[in-house]
Amino acid sequence: MLKDTNFHSILPPEFYQQPTLVLAKSLLGCLLVKETSEGIASGFIVETEAYMGPEDRAAHSFGNRRTKRTEVMFGKSGMIYTYVMHTHTLVNVVSGGLDKPEAILIRAVEPYSGLELMHERRGLADFRKLTNGPGKLSKALGITMADYGQPFTKPPLYLATGKKPEHISSGPRIGISNSGEAKDYPWRFWVTDNPFISR
DNA sequence: AATTTGATGTTCT
């Protein structure tokens, strides 16, 4: 379990200026906050995946494919990239800087505040399974396509300081089995032994 | 304009 530091300030724009693979690890332990008219819900990030643009067959921006959907990945770091998969919304942090279409998928968070709200949205009693997947956490926190293209540095959706994890593990990414060699790249990071990891 | 395809989650066996 991550320790509650009881104080969380919004991460500055400079935070997102580090290389994607470094940022993916830095994001672990940070607090993801979403404010809505119903209330505030938040959780510590415990699992991320990096998508490395042109070089990465699994990335939407592979080969510099620039479309309406991937447009925000070509913009500044720290923007919000939301994507609808089947019936679920997935959340990414844009990185790499201008004209480098890289992004980091937030795969799992550890519930911190707004537990009642998450429970209501997910309709689940088991709070350990509330946010342990990319589609689950976005539903629990109330993240939608309305957040697409907004910066992570201001409400209603933003990132704040949390607690630095003791240990970080890495391994192959999940759900991209048809992406050729890219499926074996160890670009998935998670907080070692945290109980809120997907799978 | 029509068709294909998932960076998933739930449920059933």
Place this chain on the structure above:
DNA sequence: GAACATCAAATTA
């Protein structure tokens, strides 16, 4: 462990 739900964006024509 496999089926399927369900939809918007991308691709094709």
